[in-house]
Amino acid sequence: MKAFIINEAKKSVIAGDKEKAEEVARQGIEGGVPAAELLNDGFVPGITEIGNLFEDEKIFLPELVMAAEAMKAAAIICNESIPKDEAVTKGVVILGTVKGDIHDIGKSIVESFLSASGFEVHDLGRDIKTETFIEKAQEFNADVIATSALLTTTMGYQQELEEVLKEKGLKGKFKTIIGGAPVNQKWADKIGADAYAEDAASAAQKIAEILGV
Numbered sequence: 314m315k316a317f318i319i320n321e322a323k324k325s326v327i328a329g330d331k332e333k334a335e336e337v338a339r340q341g342i343e344g345g346v347p348a349a350e351l352l353n354d355g356f357v358p359g360i361t362e363i364g365n366l367f368e369d370e371k372i373f374l375p376e377l378v379m380a381a382e383a384m385k386a387a388a389i390i391c392n393e394s395i396p397k398d399e400a401v402t403k404g405v406v407i408l409g410t411v412k413g414d415i416h417d418i419g420k421s422i423v424e425s426f427l428s429a430s431g432f433e434v435h436d437l438g439r440d441i442k443t444e445t446f447i448e449k450a451q452e453f454n455a456d457v458i459a460t461s462a463l464l465t466t467t468m469g470y471q472q473e474l475e476e477v478l479k480e481k482g483l484k485g486k487f488k489t490i491i492g493g494a495p496v497n498q499k500w501a502d503k504i505g506a507d508a509y510a511e512d513a514a515s516a517a518q519k520i521a522e523i524l525g526v
């Protein structure tokens with residue numbers, strides 16, 4: 314049953330079938346499949362396969378958009394089922410996708426995992442300017458600024474954030490963590506980010522590590 318649902322999840326995203334993806338997400342959750350498994354083993358491999366087909370020019374933008382809409386709808390249902398841990402606050406995190414970048418599916422999964430792990434998360438959304446990250450970090454007295462970038466052309470804004478934080482003398486005040494498919498530890502080291510995490514679960518662990526909580 315579980316393997317079937319997970320396979321259906323993957324297939325629904327590849328088919329770009331939003332209604333089916335929502336139905337499978339609901340069925341899975343009602344049937345006791347953990348949201349993280351539905352995402353990591355079903356929906357995410359589906360959208361990854363679509364990304365590869367797009368890269369190889371085997372499918373084109375309309376199909377990518379349909380798959381993304383199916384993925385997003387399913388992720389919303391999975392994310393909602395992840396209980397928020399409001400009893401504790403391990404730290405305040407400002408989260409968003411950088412300027413010029415509208416990819417937000419992964420960022421929203423990160424939001425759910427961080428909230429479930431006891432962080433207070435302010436998700437600013439996507440296409441967020443460097444200045445806005447800093448303003449909001451100050452407004453909410455944040456501990457961490459977490460940025461997502463999915464394009465090689467927008468990763469540079471993660472570097473810009475480090476530079477502006479340094480210029481303003483805020484580098485130590487707010488820790489930074491970066492993520493997104495083209496991003497890696499090497500990039501984090503190069504730009505001087507405090508941490509990098511490759512997925513949502515390790516994002517929560519890495520933030521706990523850098524804050525020592």
Ligand code: B12
Nearest residue numbers: 364368414415416417418419461464465492493494512513
């Ligand atoms: C879905 C998708 C879209 C959707 C986005 C919908 C949405 N609301 O997000 C749409 C169709 C809109 C889209 C548009 C475009 N896309 Co697109 N897209 C993808 C695709 C297929 C999947 C991305 C995704 O959601 N993955 C699933 C999630 C769960 O994974 P994730 O984002 O990596 O997130 C995980 C980790 O990275 C990490 N993480 C993510 N964020 C953060 C943040 C922090 C702080 C941390 C710690 C961790 C972390 O945790 C997440 C969960 O585990 C990728 C292919 C790929 N393999 O990445 C291409 C891809 C990113 N897109 C690409 C391109 C080129 C585009 C367009 C330019 C296409 C065009 N010609 O218009 C536009 C760009 C628009 C813009 N200005 O942003 C290229 C980028 C190439 C490059 N080298 O830069 C890719 C790689 C496809 C390809 N192979 O060519 N896209």
